[in-house]
Structures are given as structure tokens and as C-alpha cells.
Amino acid sequence: MAKKIKAKKQAAKAPAAKNKKPAANNKKPAAKAKIAAARKKPAVKTTASRKSTPKKTRKRSGPSDQTLKELHLKMVRIRCFEEAGGQMMEDGKIPGALHLYVGEEAIAAGVMQHLSNEDQITSTHRGHGHLVAKGGEFKPMFAELLGRSTGYCGGKGGSMHISNLELGMLGANGIVGGGPPIAMGAAFSNKFRKTKNVTISFFGDGASNEGSVHEAANMAALYKLPCIFVCENNGYGEYTSQANHQAIVDVADRAAGYGMPGVIVDGMDVMAVYEAAGEAIERARNGGGPTLLECKTYRYYDHVGMRGMGMSYRTDEEVEAWRKRDAIAGFEQRLIELGVMNRKQVDSIYTRINNEIEEAIAYAFDSPHPEPHELLENVYCEKGA
Amino acid sequence: MSEAKKQEARKIPYVAAIKEGVREVLLEQDNSFVAGEDVAGAGGVFGHYGGLLQEFGPDRVYDTPISEKAIMGLGVGASATGCRPIVDIMFIDFIGECMDEIANQMAKMRYMFGGNATLPVTIITMSGGGLSMAAQHSQCLEAWLAHLPGVKVVCPSNAYDAKGMTIAAARDDNPVFVVFNKASLGMSMEVPEGAYEVPIGKAAICREGSDLTIVAISRMVHEAMAAADQLKDLGLDVEVIDARSVQPFDTETVIKSIKKTHRALIVHEAVKFGGIGGEISAQIQEQAFDYLDAPVMRVGAPFCPVPFSPVLEEIYIPNADTIVAKVKDTLEL
Numbered sequence: 001m002a003k004k005i006k007a008k009k010q011a012a013k014a015p016a017a018k019n020k021k022p023a024a025n026n027k028k029p030a031a032k033a034k035i036a037a038a039r040k041k042p043a044v045k046t047t048a049s050r051k052s053t054p055k056k057t058r059k060r061s062g063p064s065d066q067t068l069k070e071l072h073l074k075m076v077r078i079r080c081f082e083e084a085g086g087q088m089m090e091d092g093k094i095p096g097a098l099h100l101y102v103g104e105e106a107i108a109a110g111v112m113q114h115l116s117n118e119d120q121i122t123s124t125h126r127g128h129g130h131l132v133a134k135g136g137e138f139k140p141m142f143a144e145l146l147g148r149s150t151g152y153c154g155g156k157g158g159s160m161h162i163s164n165l166e167l168g169m170l171g172a173n174g175i176v177g178g179g180p181p182i183a184m185g186a187a188f189s190n191k192f193r194k195t196k197n198v199t200i201s202f203f204g205d206g207a208s209n210e211g212s213v214h215e216a217a218n219m220a221a222l223y224k225l226p227c228i229f230v231c232e233n234n235g236y237g238e239y240t241s242q243a244n245h246q247a248i249v250d251v252a253d254r255a256a257g258y259g260m261p262g263v264i265v266d267g268m269d270v271m272a273v274y275e276a277a278g279e280a281i282e283r284a285r286n287g288g289g290p291t292l293l294e295c296k297t298y299r300y301y302d303h304v305g306m307r308g309m310g311m312s313y314r315t316d317e318e319v320e321a322w323r324k325r326d327a328i329a330g331f332e333q334r335l336i337e338l339g340v341m342n343r344k345q346v347d348s349i350y351t352r353i354n355n356e357i358e359e360a361i362a363y364a365f366d367s368p369h370p371e372p373h374e375l376l377e378n379v380y381c382e383k384g385a
Numbered sequence: 386m387s388e389a390k391k392q393e394a395r396k397i398p399y400v401a402a403i404k405e406g407v408r409e410v411l412l413e414q415d416n417s418f419v420a421g422e423d424v425a426g427a428g429g430v431f432g433h434y435g436g437l438l439q440e441f442g443p444d445r446v447y448d449t450p451i452s453e454k455a456i457m458g459l460g461v462g463a464s465a466t467g468c469r470p471i472v473d474i475m476f477i478d479f480i481g482e483c484m485d486e487i488a489n490q491m492a493k494m495r496y497m498f499g500g501n502a503t504l505p506v507t508i509i510t511m512s513g514g515g516l517s518m519a520a521q522h523s524q525c526l527e528a529w530l531a532h533l534p535g536v537k538v539v540c541p542s543n544a545y546d547a548k549g550m551t552i553a554a555a556r557d558d559n560p561v562f563v564v565f566n567k568a569s570l571g572m573s574m575e576v577p578e579g580a581y582e583v584p585i586g587k588a589a590i591c592r593e594g595s596d597l598t599i600v601a602i603s604r605m606v607h608e609a610m611a612a613a614d615q616l617k618d619l620g621l622d623v624e625v626i627d628a629r630s631v632q633p634f635d636t637e638t639v640i641k642s643i644k645k646t647h648r649a650l651i652v653h654e655a656v657k658f659g660g661i662g663g664e665i666s667a668q669i670q671e672q673a674f675d676y677l678d679a680p681v682m683r684v685g686a687p688f689c690p691v692p693f694s695p696v697l698e699e700i701y702i703p704n705a706d707t708i709v710a711k712v713k714d715t716l717e718l
């Protein structure tokens with residue numbers, strides 16, 4: 001019972017900007033209109049714990065300059081990686097398909113800032129950003145996208161299965177909703193082995209309709225597992241808008257049904273994500289069980305590849321409205337105002353990262369393809385290994 | 386092609402033929418509808434439902450949530466109660482999400498209920514590799530389905546069959562899986578306008594020969610045809626049979642052919658171990674053992690997941706060369 005009350009209380013923390021959740025018997029068109037309206041107005045309020053933009057420049061409370069710089073760096077690394085990779089795919093240089101994370105960087109950065117390599121994550125088909133933020137290096141990442149033997153998966157996985165277990169990255173996933181049950185299992189393991197580690201499961205608004213997500217969330221809450229379910233709600237599953245795939249506006253509303261706190265946060269505000277994730281992770285590390293953290297965000301490009309504008313399933317105005325709230329640009333502005341960095345320093349970060357990317361791409365292209373004998377390797381491990 | 390009304394023949398690609406098949410079904414059966422992920426607004430991620438929403442409206446063509454178990458349940462429940470649904474599972478790889486609905490509900494309901502349920506549901510899905518889509522978007526899993534008494538499974542290899550088998554599946558009062566092949570979507574051929582059926586459970590002889598019968602499934606039919614050309618140069622006259630339907634399987638046509646050619650090879654893109662080829666091979670040995678001049682040969686994918694690396698995937702997927710190599714090796718040519 002206590003569990004349920006707590007869940008309710010947390011859910012009530014959801015931003016005032018969000019109207020109270022529609023009753024279950026809500027007429028669908030009304031719910032749809034509400035969702036559509038919510039998507040058009042991206043200005044989403046965040047958790048109560050988020051402070052408004054600090055005015056004082058020095059002697060701030062909250063995260064250190066170092067933390068702020070790291071959050072920024074993570075986001076820029078993701079953005080630059082994705083822009084470069086996306087362009088390569090469009091140029092036909094990368095086999096298969098890439099799902100780009102551009103626009104959603106604040107979520108990976110804000111969450112991953114709290115994690116060590118011993119904390120795990122499960123990712124999605126849109127997984128490069130999660131790996132970059134978890135400490136993934138450009139060289140083996142580009143090599144993997146090209147299917148080379150120097151890639152993180154030896155070229156066998158590619159974009160949709162990129163992973164690195166040493167970094168606690170349990171894989172991108174080609175199966176929508178594939179991650180949450182695995183994350184729950186990893187969180188079980190963390191508890192079973194008596195560690196203080198947590199597992200984060202990233203999944204989309206579309207994925208939130210998979211039964212696997214509900215089963216994992218229920219079990220995680222039941223066993224009070226150190227598992228945080230981070231819903232990256234970008235308003236679409238492929239070409240189907242949220243209004244056309246679920247009758248609710250806030251995925252976090254479902255937290256009450258699972259018996260865990262549900263929190264909604266502005267996914268375009270890295271500090272808001274950082275703080276909300278910090279609370280949830282802290283609670284999980286201390287035995288307080290799982291949280292459903294919904295981040296409202298947007299993907300700038302198409303479901304696959306780089307085309308962003310002129311799509312029939314969403315308007316250019318909508319894309320532009322979200323781009324105006326770009327997490328990176330907004331955060332840079334804030335860092336400059338706070339005196340943490342100046343414009344020149346910001347610019348030099350891009351130069352440095354783009355150089356690193358150029359080098360990594362060259363490295364990837366110079367890398368060998370897997371040898372034919374590798375085809376049948378790693379289906380099983382050797383007995384006793 | 387005799388079953389077709391020979392109206393003006395036009396060449397259209399496989400993907401367009403699927404759409405025409407579905408469209409004919411929607412035109413002819415008022416209680417049919419299409420439901421699946423991105424089938425309405427987007428017209429299907431492969432474009433095989435393009436324009437159907439516009440033509441038939443939202444009461445006939447539905448975008449669903451990403452909820453395969455519910456999609457399959459929709460097909461089961463709606464078909465058991467008077468509808469003739471066409472449900473779409475985008476990639477056959479996602480079938481695991483809804484396998485219980487298929488294996489324990491759809492396939493068994495009629496039997497368990499003593500014949501009191503009829504499930505005229507059509508399931509459309511895509512299989513196959515060759516597009517660098519890695520381990521979870523490239524598989525051929527028709528054998529999983531064919532192992533289930535109660536469902537039918539067809540694998541059209543060309544545009545003509547794609548349309549005709551879609552229509553036949555939808556007219557069938559049983560659950561029928563129409564397993565299309567992604568790498569074949571752009572392959573064009575002559576396809577009649579209007580509705581016609583390619584019967585389920587009937588194989589097609591694509592090329593007649595006297596020395597060896599190759600039974601191929603889906604896209605491998607084209608590789609088998611190319612292999613037959615190569616083998617001709619080695620003095621081997623090859624008959625190629627397109628299985629078309631794997632459940633029910635047209636044993637009769639195959640056995641008849643083998644009694645003529647005395648040699649058999651089965652080729653599919655699915656993993657060789659536990660694939661349909663093993664079943665076909667066993668049937669041949671049971672029914673035509675005395676006619677065989679050589680061991681029954683099989684070509685299929687090796688026992689590993691589909692690799693992302695294009696270099697490895699190239700080795701992984703059977704092709705004309707691997708078929709020829711197998712024949713040369715077994716027959717010591």
C-alpha cells in the first residue's frame with residue numbers, strides 16, 4: 001500500500017504545464033487533440049526539483065563547473081558523431097541504416113553523468129548517443145558502423161547492435177522494447193550481487209506500448225530493483241505520432257500502475273534531466289527501487305537517416321519549434337552566462353571533436369573487414385571458458 | 386499462369402504487386418481490414434500498403450501501436466468473430482513478440498474447439514537478408530511457423546505470386562502467413578490487373594530438366610535458376626521447382642520430378658539446421674528412395690545469426706555459386 005501511495009505522490013510531481021491525465025474513459029479524439037497540443041507547445045515544465053535558470057554567476061549551488069563542462073562535452077560529442085555518421089550513411093558509405101539521436105542528446109548526457117562503468121544501460125535502435133555518453137570511443141564506433149573487425153562488435157553487430165560490456169553498455173537493440181527486460185535482469189543482478197550499481201533502460205514512446213516494457217517494469221517494482229526506466233518520448237514511433245499510438249499524453253502516468261514513481265522532465269534541458277536522473281539513481285542505489293523517468297524530446301531527423309524537413313507525418317514548423325529549444329545551444333548560452341566557458345572555448349571544443357571524428361573515420365576505413373572464419377565464431381563460447 | 390485472367394500484362398515490381406493483392410482483397414471483402422505498424426499513414430515501411438488508407442479510409446486501414454502481441458491477437462479475435470483481417474508484422478524477426486498468439490491461440494483454436502472456430506486471418510510479413518540489416522532484421526523464420534499444425538505458410542518468390550498468393554491467402558478460411566522477401570521488393574515482372582489466385586499448397590516448375598531437381602524457397606528460386614544456367618555448362622540439365630508454399634508443402638510435384646531426374650537439392654536462405662530443407666529431404670527419401678542416384682543435397686545458411694558485416698553476410702547467404710559448388714562436390718563433377 002505504501003508503495004502505491006508513494007507512486008501517486010511522485011506522479012503528482014509531474015509538471016503543472018501538463019493537464020491532469022485524461023480519464024481512462026476519455027474519448028479518443030479529445031485525447032488526441034490534447035496530445036497534439038502538447039506536442040506543438042514544446043515548452044514543458046520539468047520536475048519540481050529543477051531550479052529556474054540561476055542568475056548569479058559565481059558561487060552557484062548545484063553542480064560544479066567541471067560537471068557542467070562534462071555534460072556539455074557529452075552532448076557535443078554525440079551531436080558531432082551523429083552528424084558525421086548520418087552524412088556517411090546518406091552518402092552510401094555506411095551499409096544498412098542509422099537511426100540518429102540528434103535532438104535528444106540532453107537525455108543521454110544528463111543520465112550518464114551519474115554512472116560509472118559498473119552501472120549498466122540498455123539502449124535502443126537509436127543507440128549511438130547512449131554509447132557515446134557512456135564513454136564509447138569514436139574509433140571502434142565508426143569501425144562498427146562500417147562493419148570492420150576493429151569495431152566494438154567486430155563488425156558483426158553494426159549500428160543496431162553496437163555495445164560494449166566493459167562500459168556497461170548492454171547493447172543497442174533492433175527489437176523495440178527489447179531493452180527493458182534485460183535492464184531489469186541486470187538490475188536484479190546488481191542487487192543479487194550486493195553491489196550499489198544501477199541499470200538504466202532507455203526506450204521510446206513507441207516502445208512503451210510493448211508488453212515487454214510493462215512486464216519488466218512490474219517485476220522491477222515488485223523486487224525493488226535498482227532500475228531506472230527512461231522513456232525518451234520524442235512524440236513518434238517511426239511515422240506514427242504519439243496521439244495515434246496511445247491514448248495518454250504522459251507515459252509517466254503508467255508509473256502508478258507499476259507501483260513506482262513517475263517523473264516527467266524536459267528532455268531538451270540537460271540540467272533538468274541531470275537532476276531528475278540524479279534523484280532517481282540515488283534512490284535506486286539506496287534500495288528505493290525503480291523510477292519511470294519520462295523525458296519529452298524530439299528527433300530532428302527522420303526515423304532513419306538525415307532527412308528532417310518536408311516529411312508528411314510532421315510539419316516543418318514543429319521541427320523548427322523544437323530546434324529553437326535545442327538542448328546544446330541553450331546550454332552553451334547558459335554556460336557562457338554563468339562564466340563557465342566563453343564562446344571561443346565552446347568553439348574550440350567543436351574543432352577538437354570534429355578532428356577526433358575525422359581521425360576516427362579514417363581509422364575505420366583503414367580497418368580490415370572481418371575474416372571469413374569469423375562468421376562462425378562466437379555463436380557459443382568454448383566450454384569452460 | 387493459366388489461372389490468371391490474361392488482361393493486359395504490365396510489368397510491376399514485387400512491392401507493387403503486394404499492394405495490388407491487398408487492394409483486391411479490400412475491394413472484394415467488406416469485412417476485411419489491414420492493421421499493423423505504420424501501414425496506414427506511411428503506407429508501410431516498404432511501401433506495400435501505399436495509398437490504401439487514402440482509398441479505403443481509416444475504418445479499413447489501421448496504424449497500430451508497436452504491440453505485436455496485440456496485433457496478432459487482433460487478428461485472432463477479429464477473425465474468430467466474423468472479420469477477415471490482414472495483419473502486418475513488419476519484419477518476420479519480430480514474430481517472437483507474438484509467438485504465443487500464433488502458436489497457442491491462432492494455430493490451435495479451431496482444433497481445440499472441436500472445429501467450432503474459423504479464423505480467416507492473413508498475416509503479412511517480410512523476411513530475408515542481404516541488406517546489411519544485421520541479426521534481428523534479416524532472418525528467414527518460415528520453418529518456425531510451418532512446424533505449427535493449424536497455420537499455412539507461403540513464400541512468394543516473384544511479383545506474380547506475391548499478388549496471387551495474397552489474394553489466395555485472404556480468401557482462405559484458415560490463418561495464412563504470407564512471407565515476403567525484402568530483397569525482392571524491386572523485382573519486376575508481368576502481373577495481370579484484377580484479382581487472381583495462385584493456389585496455396587501448389588509448387589511451380591520454373592524450369593524443366595532431366596538430371597537434377599532443385600527445390601527452392603522464396604528468393605533462392607532466382608539463385609537456383611542462375612545455378613541451373615551454370616550447371617548446364619557442366620552438362621547437367623536441371624529442373625527448378627519453386628516451392629511457393631511451405632505449409633502445406635507440395636510433396637507430389639517434387640516426388641514426380643525426382644522420379645524423373647533421380648537427384649535432388651533443396652535450397653533456402655534460412656539456417657540449414659532445422660530448416661524446411663530437412664523436412665523436404667526426409668519426404669523425398671521416404672517416398673522416392675529407390676529412384677535416387679545421389680544423396681539428397683541441401684543448401685542453407687550456416688549455423689550462426691546473420692552478421693552485419695557485408696563481407697560476412699555475403700558469405701552467409703546462399704547464392705548460385707554455393708549451389709553449384711554443392712552440386713559439383715556431391716556429384717563429383
Ligand SMILES: Cc1ncc(C[n+]2csc(CCOP(=O)(O)OP(=O)(O)O)c2C)c(N)n1
Pocket residue numbers: 124125126174175176177203204205206207208234236237238303422451453475479482
Ligand atoms: C518488436 C519491434 N517492432 C517493430 C520494430 C520496427 N521499429 C523500429 S524503430 C520503431 C519505432 C520506435 O519508436 P520509439 O520507441 O518511439 O523510438 P524512436 O524511434 O522514436 O526513438 C519501430 C516500429 C522493431 N524494430 N521491433
Ligand SMILES: [Mg+2]
Pocket residue numbers: 204205206232233234235236237238
Ligand atoms: Mg519515439
